Amino acid sequence: MKNALTFLQDHGIQPTAQRVAIxxxxxxxxxxxxxxxxxxxxxxxxxxxxxxxxxxALKLFVEKGMLRTQIIREGTVVYDPNTQNHHHFIDEESGTxxxxxxxxxxxxxxxxxxxxxxxxxxxxxxxxxKR
Amino acid sequence: MKNALTFLQDHGIQPTAQRVAIxxxxxxxxxxxxxxxxxxxxxxxxxxxxxxxxxxALKLFVEKGMLRTQIIREGTVVYDPNTQNHHHFIDEESGTxxxxxxxxxxxxxxxxxxxxxxxxxxxxxxxxxKR
DNA sequence: CACGAAATTAGAATTAATCTAAATCTTGAC
DNA sequence: GTCAAGATTTAGATTAATTCTAATTTCGTG
Ligand SMILES: [Mn+2]
Ligand SMILES: [Mn+2]
Ligand SMILES: [Zn+2]
Ligand SMILES: [Zn+2]
Numbered sequence: 165m166k167n168a169l170t171f172l173q174d175h176g177i178q179p180t181a182q183r184v185a186i187x188x189x190x191x192x193x194x195x196x197x198x199x200x201x202x203x204x205x206x207x208x209x210x211x212x213x214x215x216x217x218x219x220x221a222l223k224l225f226v227e228k229g230m231l232r233t234q235i236i237r238e239g240t241v242v243y244d245p246n247t248q249n250h251h252h253f254i255d256e257e258s259g260t261x262x263x264x265x266x267x268x269x270x271x272x273x274x275x276x277x278x279x280x281x282x283x284x285x286x287x288x289x290x291x292x293x294k295r
Numbered sequence: 296m297k298n299a300l301t302f303l304q305d306h307g308i309q310p311t312a313q314r315v316a317i318x319x320x321x322x323x324x325x326x327x328x329x330x331x332x333x334x335x336x337x338x339x340x341x342x343x344x345x346x347x348x349x350x351x352a353l354k355l356f357v358e359k360g361m362l363r364t365q366i367i368r369e370g371t372v373v374y375d376p377n378t379q380n381h382h383h384f385i386d387e388e389s390g391t392x393x394x395x396x397x398x399x400x401x402x403x404x405x406x407x408x409x410x411x412x413x414x415x416x417x418x419x420x421x422x423x424x425k426r
Numbered sequence: 427c428a429c430g431a432a433a434t435t436a437g438a439a440t441t442a443a444t445c446t447a448a449a450t451c452t453t454g455a456c
Numbered sequence: 457g458t459c460a461a462g463a464t465t466t467a468g469a470t471t472a473a474t475t476c477t478a479a480t481t482t483c484g485t486g
Contacts, residue, residue: 178452180464199442214466219443238366239473240442253411268407271418276399280384283422287402291414311433311482330473345435350474352433370442371473 166191166245175228185211186221187230196234196242196252196261236261236288251287264289297322297376306359316342317352318361327365327373327392367392367419382418395420 168187172179189205190197197205203218222243225231232244236252242261251264269287299318303310320336321328328336334349353374356362363375367383373392382395400418 178463180451182465212465216444216467217465220465233369235367235369238364238372241369253408253413256414264408268404270403272401272403273399277384277395277420279425280420281423281425282384282420283387285418285420287416287418289408289411289413289416292412294410294412309432309483313434343434347436347475348434 171230175225175230177224177228177230181211182206182213182217183221183224185209185213186218187225190222190225190231190243191245193245194263196236196244198237198240198242200240202243234261249284249286251289253289253291253293255293256290257292260293262293302361306356306361308355308359308361312342313337313344313348314352316340316344317349318356321353321356321362321374322376324376325394327367327375329368329371329373331371333374365392380415380417382420384420384422384424386424387421388423391424393424 168184168191169179171191172183172187177183185206186202188209189202193202193205195201199215199218199222202222203213203215206213206218222231226233226243229247230245232247233241234244234252236242236254237259246263249266251266251269253262253264254260255262264287271285271287274282299315299322300310302322303314303318308314316337317333319340320333324333324336326332330346330349330353333353334344334346337344337349353362357364357374360378361376363378364372365375365383367373367385368390377394380397382397382400384393384395385391386393395418402416402418405413
C-alpha cells in the first residue's frame, strides 16, 4: 500500500489536498481506471476536487513518471500505476483489463525488426477469463 | 489491388456508390486511417458521401469481416483492411502505424495463462523507424 | 409505375478531453 | 508578519470523435 503523500514528494510534486486524494484514488488501483472514475473516487476522499484538476494532476503524474497511460480501451485513456514493463489481458465480456507479469511471456524474433529502433513493447491479449 | 465492388459483393454487402467509394478509400490503405481520413478520401472519389454514411458503412464493413478496428491511437479508432493476424509498430515521432507480419515474432509462455481463454493477441511495439 | 425496405443525410446530441481566464493558495523575500 | 510572484484550482466554454434522430432519397421487385 503506497503512501500517497510520500509518493508525491518522492516524485517532486507539491502535495496539495487535491493531489493527495487523486493519488490515493489511482496508486493502488489495479483496474486501469479512467479519469472520470478517478474523479469519482477522489471526490469520495472528502476533498473538493474538480474535473479540470483531475486531468491536470493525472497529466503531471504521468510527466513525473508516477503513472503511465495505456491506449487499450476504445474512446478513453486509462491510467496505470504499474510503471514496470508488463502485458495486458482484456476480458472481452466485461472489458476488464488485467496486468500480465512481464516474465510470463517471451517475445522472440525481434532481430527481424532491424530497421526499427524499439523503445518499448507489450503483448495485448483478448479473450475470457475462466471461472 | 482489391476490386471494391467485387469485395463488397463477396461480403454480402449491397454495393451503393457511397459504399464503393468508402471501400476504395480503405481497402488498399495500409496507413490505418481514421473515419475522418476515409471520409476525405471517399469524397475525392467524386461521390456525394456524408460523414454519417462513412460511419455507418465502416461499422457494416467491420461486422461483415471486411475490415477490423484497432485501438492503437489515442482519441480515435483506426481502420485496418488487413484482417489476418499481425502485429503493429508505432513510430513515436510521426504516429505512423506499420503492420508487422505475424511470423516475424513468436510469443512464448502462453501456458502461464491457463486461467485465460485467449481469443486473439498481438504485440504492439513503439519506437522509431530507422533511416 | 408503385410500394415497402434499405440507404443516406444534415444536424442534434453525447462524451472525453482541453482550454481559458479568473479566483485562491503558497512561498520566500523583506 | 506582510505581500507580491508564482503555483494551483476551478467553472464553464470549446473542441473533436462518434452516435443518434428523424426526414428524405434510392433501390429492388412485382
Ligand atoms: Mn475503467
Ligand atoms: Mn490516420
Ligand atoms: Zn497495466
Ligand atoms: Zn494493421
